[in-house]
Amino acid sequence: MTVRFPIAPDAGAALKAPLGRAVREREAAALAGAQVEFVRELAGPAFAAREAAEAAYAGLLDAPGRPVQPEDRWCELMEVIDRPAGRRPPPGGQAEPSFEGGRRWPAPPAPLKTVWRLSVGYWRPVVPGREAPADLPQARAARRSGEAQALDAGALRAMAGQALRPIKPQQPLDIGLFEVPLPESPDQTIPDE
Numbered sequence: 001m002t003v004r005f006p007i008a009p010d011a012g013a014a015l016k017a018p019l020g021r022a023v024r025e026r027e028a029a030a031l032a033g034a035q036v037e038f039v040r041e042l043a044g045p046a047f048a049a050r051e052a053a054e055a056a057y058a059g060l061l062d063a064p065g066r067p068v069q070p071e072d073r074w075c076e077l078m079e080v081i082d083r084p085a086g087r088r089p090p091p092g093g094q095a096e097p098s099f100e101g102g103r104r105w106p107a108p109p110a111p112l113k114t115v116w117r118l119s120v121g122y123w124r125p126v127v128p129g130r131e132a133p134a135d136l137p138q139a140r141a142a143r144r145s146g147e148a149q150a151l152d153a154g155a156l157r158a159m160a161g162q163a164l165r166p167i168k169p170q171q172p173l174d175i176g177l178f179e180v181p182l183p184e185s186p187d188q189t190i191p192d193e
Contacts, residue, residue, distance in 0.1 A: 004071045007032050007123040011043035014074075014122035015060075028123035036123040046082060046115035053077050053116040060118070074121045082115040138165060 006018030007028050022028035028036045047053035054063055060075040062068050098106045136159045142151075151159070175181065179189040 002071065003073050003121075005038070005074045005122050007036065007125070009124060011041040011120040011122065014120050015043060018122070022123060025123070032123070032125045034125045036125050038121065039124050040119055040121045042078065042080065042117040043120045044118045046080075046117055048115060050077060050079075050116050053118065057118055076119050077116050078119045079114045080117050082113045136162060138162075138167075140164075141167070 002023045004021040004023055005028070006014040007020050007022060008014035008018045020028075020031040022031055025036060025038070044057075047056065054061055054077070057075065057077075058066065060068065060072075061077060062073070096106075097104050100106075136155065137145075139159045139162075142159065175189045178192045180192045182188045182190055
């Protein structure tokens with residue numbers, strides 16, 4: 001049995017009143033009457049303990065003695081970092097050496113606190129204008145060329161969220177080091193002894 005994901009404009013609506021449920025994108029698009037995209041978002045409050053989150057979402061999650069049908073497994077619990085508002089990770093994500101007080105590295109920061117949140121997978125109807133512009137370069141190419149310095153925050157988010165495209169067509173596979181093509185059939189290779 002495959003999962004039937006809800007169709008809704010946001011995660012809260014997917015939990016409360018979805019427009020319908022569908023397995024495939026074309027089914028969801030037919031029910032929604034518009035193009036859809038699959039998204040997974042965090043919803044609801046944060047819980048300090050997994051048991052508290054499982055108790056709050058008893059009908060949506062598998063639990064001992066209370067299994068959920070396979071087609072209804074579109075929610076799961078995720079452990080995420082609880083960052084207070086305004087506190088951001090350091091740029092680059094790494095500590096810089098300080099060489100102060102006879103020590104090379106600064107004192108380690110306080111351990112991160114984690115919380116449990118409900119992750120909801122659903123089909124979201126695409127609103128015209130919300131999709132990323134097609135003419136944006138790939139993030140990996142723009143980062144190397146310096147084009148990203150002139151872009152605003154919205155364009156950077158759209159660039160980072162778009163699907164990766166190949167830089168060039170995939171090349172045919174090479175033959176191995178100890179393989180040679182057959183003289184009478186160059187498309188086949190045989191081991192070389």
